[in-house]
Amino acid sequence: MSEAPSGPRIGVDEWVASAEERRQKTLSARAERAFERVPPAAKLALLAIPFALYPFLVEDPYLMQVGINTLIFVLLALGLNVAVGWVGLLDLGYVAFFGLGAYLYAAVASDYAGRHWDGALAIPAIAVTVAVAGFLLGLPSRRLVGDYLAIVTLFFLQLFLVILINSTFTRGPNGISDIRPLTLLGREITSLDGYYWTALVALVTVVVVLYLVNQSRTGRAWRALREDELAAELMTMPVNRLKLMAFAFGASIAGVAGAIYAPAQGAIFPASFDLILLITVYAMLVLGGAGSLLGATVGAVIISASLEALRDPEDASWLVYIAVVLVLLVLIKPWWRGLAVLGATAALGLLVHEAAERWWPSLVEGTTFGQARIDRLVDGWVLMPADFVTEEGLPAGAAARITYLLFVASVLALTLIRSSLWRTVAFVPVLYLAAVVWQNLMLPQPAVARFILMGALLVALMAYRPQGLFGKARVEIV
Amino acid sequence: MSANGQPAPLLRLEGINTYYGQMHILQDVNLEVREGELVCLLGGNASGKSTTLKTILGIVEPRTGAVILDGRDVTRDSTAKRIERGLAIVPENRRLFGPMTVLENLELGAYLRPRADLQEDLERVYSIFPLLYERRKQLAGTLSGGEQQMVAMGRALMARPKLLLMDEPSMGLAPVLVERSFEVIQEVHRAGVAMLVVEQNANVSLSIADRGYVLSTGRVVLEGKASELLTHDELRKAYLGR
Ligand SMILES: Nc1ncnc2c1ncn2[C@@H]1O[C@H](COP(=O)(O)OP(=O)(O)OP(=O)(O)O)[C@@H](O)[C@H]1O
Numbered sequence: 001m002s003e004a005p006s007g008p009r010i011g012v013d014e015w016v017a018s019a020e021e022r023r024q025k026t027l028s029a030r031a032e033r034a035f036e037r038v039p040p041a042a043k044l045a046l047l048a049i050p051f052a053l054y055p056f057l058v059e060d061p062y063l064m065q066v067g068i069n070t071l072i073f074v075l076l077a078l079g080l081n082v083a084v085g086w087v088g089l090l091d092l093g094y095v096a097f098f099g100l101g102a103y104l105y106a107a108v109a110s111d112y113a114g115r116h117w118d119g120a121l122a123i124p125a126i127a128v129t130v131a132v133a134g135f136l137l138g139l140p141s142r143r144l145v146g147d148y149l150a151i152v153t154l155f156f157l158q159l160f161l162v163i164l165i166n167s168t169f170t171r172g173p174n175g176i177s178d179i180r181p182l183t184l185l186g187r188e189i190t191s192l193d194g195y196y197w198t199a200l201v202a203l204v205t206v207v208v209v210l211y212l213v214n215q216s217r218t219g220r221a222w223r224a225l226r227e228d229e230l231a232a233e234l235m236t237m238p239v240n241r242l243k244l245m246a247f248a249f250g251a252s253i254a255g256v257a258g259a260i261y262a263p264a265q266g267a268i269f270p271a272s273f274d275l276i277l278l279i280t281v282y283a284m285l286v287l288g289g290a291g292s293l294l295g296a297t298v299g300a301v302i303i304s305a306s307l308e309a310l311r312d313p314e315d316a317s318w319l320v321y322i323a324v325v326l327v328l329l330v331l332i333k334p335w336w337r338g339l340a341v342l343g344a345t346a347a348l349g350l351l352v353h354e355a356a357e358r359w360w361p362s363l364v365e366g367t368t369f370g371q372a373r374i375d376r377l378v379d380g381w382v383l384m385p386a387d388f389v390t391e392e393g394l395p396a397g398a399a400a401r402i403t404y405l406l407f408v409a410s411v412l413a414l415t416l417i418r419s420s421l422w423r424t425v426a427f428v429p430v431l432y433l434a435a436v437v438w439q440n441l442m443l444p445q446p447a448v449a450r451f452i453l454m455g456a457l458l459v460a461l462m463a464y465r466p467q468g469l470f471g472k473a474r475v476e477i478v
Numbered sequence: 479m480s481a482n483g484q485p486a487p488l489l490r491l492e493g494i495n496t497y498y499g500q501m502h503i504l505q506d507v508n509l510e511v512r513e514g515e516l517v518c519l520l521g522g523n524a525s526g527k528s529t530t531l532k533t534i535l536g537i538v539e540p541r542t543g544a545v546i547l548d549g550r551d552v553t554r555d556s557t558a559k560r561i562e563r564g565l566a567i568v569p570e571n572r573r574l575f576g577p578m579t580v581l582e583n584l585e586l587g588a589y590l591r592p593r594a595d596l597q598e599d600l601e602r603v604y605s606i607f608p609l610l611y612e613r614r615k616q617l618a619g620t621l622s623g624g625e626q627q628m629v630a631m632g633r634a635l636m637a638r639p640k641l642l643l644m645d646e647p648s649m650g651l652a653p654v655l656v657e658r659s660f661e662v663i664q665e666v667h668r669a670g671v672a673m674l675v676v677e678q679n680a681n682v683s684l685s686i687a688d689r690g691y692v693l694s695t696g697r698v699v700l701e702g703k704a705s706e707l708l709t710h711d712e713l714r715k716a717y718l719g720r
Pocket residue numbers: 498501503521522523524525526527528529530
């Protein structure tokens with residue numbers, strides 16, 4: 001829509017005449033403009049390549065399973081992006097649509113239901129049904145905004161879960177476990193690879209559709225609605241209809257994700273669609289930058305992969321230490337100051353460890369739960385008190401709990417320091433304390449530590465880049 | 479055309495009383511804009527000019543009185559319904575879609591019309607505001623205040639309104655652009671669009687208007703031909719303060 005109009009006298013005022021001269025000629029500015037000119041299809045292909053290579057690079061079935069889950073997560077984040085990122089509707093009921101999609105699949109293809117629909121029929125049918133459900137949820141909610149909408153939709157999610165858990169029809173908390181594999185046009189998918197490719201095809205389709213919708217009149221109207229609902233209405237946009245469309249559209253993507261998830265897992269439980277999942281998907285969107293397709297995708301991959309890696313004692317410590325070093329080097333400016341903080345932290349650790357060995361040997365007599373090389377490496381650096389944690393890795397006494405609290409308090413205190421120099425200095429003991437807490441208390445409890453770390457990551461990101469990795473900063477009209 | 483040969487009124491406010499909570503703002507306001515007419519609405523700060531426009535749009539509902547649009551009583555209709563009947567507005571604080579480009583803002587102004595017509599309207603807007611063509615890919619929120627005002631006017635014109643409401647279109651513009659904005663208003667007027675323009679600048683706006691109304695603390699204290707108002711003593715006293 002941007003062809004040059006033939007009629008108007010272009011360039012009649014000063015600004016217009018000098019615009020070309022004012023344009024930055026630096027390399028990065030040129031590169032940015034060149035990147036803008038890359039056709040979207042090429043960008044999509046570029047993005048799809050790593051996903052397409054993944055099954056060829058990994059053999060481990062566990063990693064294939066992780067890959068499938070990651071694709072499902074990306075689908076969920078993209079669907080959530082419609083209502084939350086584009087239209088700005090804080091929909092906290094979203095994962096109910098994922099659950100609905102999964103349970104609907106169980107209803108049309110399981111031994112329990114005694115049916116086995118072909119995926120070519122089941123998936124579109126589920127997409128439509130869940131879209132209708134999204135529409136219905138939207139009906140009572142369309143006049144609500146912000147906090148009110150959030151509470152009402154959260155209520156609907158809870159209602160959905162309560163029904164799942166208490167209904168004998170859905171077999172309550174035990175879930176449905178004899179789900180039939182996905183069949184596509186008569187061919188049954190039994191391998192993990194098969195599910196991976198199915199999910200990837202669904203993902204690419206969804207991305208293309210979302211891209212086109214975003215470019216369309218409707219997509220533009222959605223974004224306008226997010227900015228200023230009254231102005232949108234004054235521009236003749238049918239505000240209510242647009243909101244309902246967004247609800248339905250996002251819901252249907254979640255429904256499709258559920259319809260692939262159910263047969264890929266073979267069993268589904270109400271607990272798979274609870275608040276934890278909702279928070280995780282929101283975290284993905286927030287991390288990547290709400291409103292951006294690339295952001296939702298990257299955010300979902302980062303969080304899904306990190307949560308998985310943190311589960312594994314072989315990888316967890318690597319991930320944490322590398323992330324901390326990277327974040328420090330990026331956040332602290334100038335960069336050599338970040339380097340100095342790292343050096344000082346290392347020195348502090350060696351000093352403390354040396355002193356403890358000499359005067360309080362019990363402080364270094366514990367053993368770590370970590371199994372990575374780096375865990376053995378930091379053994380001579382981090383304090384590891386004996387009997388700090390129980391066999392199961394729970395804090396064993398008051399000392400351990402106090403250390404935990406001290407760590408949390410010191411992080412909070414860090415945010416209160418105004419002077420950038422003193423804050424940099426304060427980083428050193430806090431980082432060391434963090435390492436002590438990680439090695440002794442978090443590592444043995446990955447299930448808890450995962451979410452604490454995810455929260456920490458988001459807080460750090462929001463402080464420095466509130467719009468997320470790929471989100472556009474809001475432009476306020478003042 | 480009505481019986482007496484006058485153009486039919488496009489908009490008529492009949493005995494409007496508008497309240498904000500307990501505050502009685504508009505008091506018995508009667509006002510008319512006929513087809514193709516340029517009417518200006520004058521008044522000091524807080525005299526109820528913006529409130530009048532909001533009442534016309536249905537953003538606030540009058541407690542008594544009627545808003546008649548194109549011969550139909552729309553007093554209880556939604557804003558959207560009224561807009562569909564050919565209203566468009568340049569709001570006082572512009573209310574552009576900040577993170578969207580100038581072009582997107584303009585296109586959104588014509589949301590309900592088929593795309594095929596868009597190009598023609600875009601060209602018309604660009605020929606009035608050439609700068610907008612140059613800036614069509616810039617985010618509206620990053621424009622200067624004056625540039626934003628042009629987008630707001632362009633966006634309203636994109637809707638091809640029958641009646642265009644403008645709330646202080648010259649606000650925040652440099653003197654040259656103030657003149658330019660009045661030229662634009664005249665141009666649009668000549669194209670046959672009826673307009674109700676809220677302005678602080680009484681002299682300039684009366685010089686281009688057909689008729690004018692003067693509001694003071696929510697009442698219409700003066701109305702008449704623009705040329706007569708210009709020389710009216712009471713207007714000078716009440717409004718221009720000299
Ligand atoms: N939402 C509201 N609630 C309460 N009072 C309001 C509200 N909006 C406007 N008012 C009051 O109504 C009166 C008229 O306001 P209005 O915006 O119509 O003035 P105006 O003539 O447009 O003034 P200006 O030239 O300064 O824009 C003012 O006293 C204002 O404080």
